[in-house]
Amino acid sequence: MKTDTSSAFAPRIAWIAAAVCLFFTVAATPVPANAQGQVKSTHGDWQIRCDTPPGAQGEQCALIQNVTAEDRENVGLTVIVLHTADKDGRILRVLAPLGVLLPSGLGLTIDDEDVGRAGFVRCLPNGCVAEVMLDDELLGKLESGSTATFIIFQTPEEGIGIPISLAGFTEGFTTLP
Numbered sequence: 001m002k003t004d005t006s007s008a009f010a011p012r013i014a015w016i017a018a019a020v021c022l023f024f025t026v027a028a029t030p031v032p033a034n035a036q037g038q039v040k041s042t043h044g045d046w047q048i049r050c051d052t053p054p055g056a057q058g059e060q061c062a063l064i065q066n067v068t069a070e071d072r073e074n075v076g077l078t079v080i081v082l083h084t085a086d087k088d089g090r091i092l093r094v095l096a097p098l099g100v101l102l103p104s105g106l107g108l109t110i111d112d113e114d115v116g117r118a119g120f121v122r123c124l125p126n127g128c129v130a131e132v133m134l135d136d137e138l139l140g141k142l143e144s145g146s147t148a149t150f151i152i153f154q155t156p157e158e159g160i161g162i163p164i165s166l167a168g169f170t171e172g173f174t175t176l177p
Contacts, residue, residue: 037061041175044168048176060085063172069162077150077162078127081134081173090134095127096120100152106130107151107159110141110166143170 037051
């Protein structure tokens with residue numbers, strides 16, 4: 001996988017308001033819908049969920065998909081796309097299960113094209129978070145692709161690829177408030 005800093009998936013960390021972070025850092029295992037905000041719309045395999053976190057001035061929304069590995073039901077990811085609090089940027093955030101090998105980071109391929117790796121920025125009681133600024137190049141790849149595969153590592157030699165359907169991503173992102 002590419003690790004150069006010019007990669008669209010290079011670890012460019014966006015620190016935003018703590019309330020937004022806590023609201024959109026959702027469990028990677030299935031949880032009641034109200035734990036992730038209210039579903040506002042569904043676009044293919046993606047949902048727009050909104051909620052007003054404590055201390056926030058208004059409703060905040062994200063495009064979300066929860067998936068589990070096909071061969072390991074206990075290994076899941078939550079993929080979250082949202083606008084920064086100031087609405088000037090976009091973030092791709094992935095919540096991986098506890099137990100991932102942090103130094104290996106999170107890999108990404110889109111339709112078998114290696115996009116790169118992102119580092120994990122923090123771990124919480126429900127998983128570890130990797131996030132990058134969603135620039136135009138990466139956004140274009142997500143919009144034109146059919147499958148994104150996120151790769152987590154439990155050992156340096158063992159990568160687990162978890163495919164995410166991109167069906168409905170473009171429509172969902174376009175309607176994301």
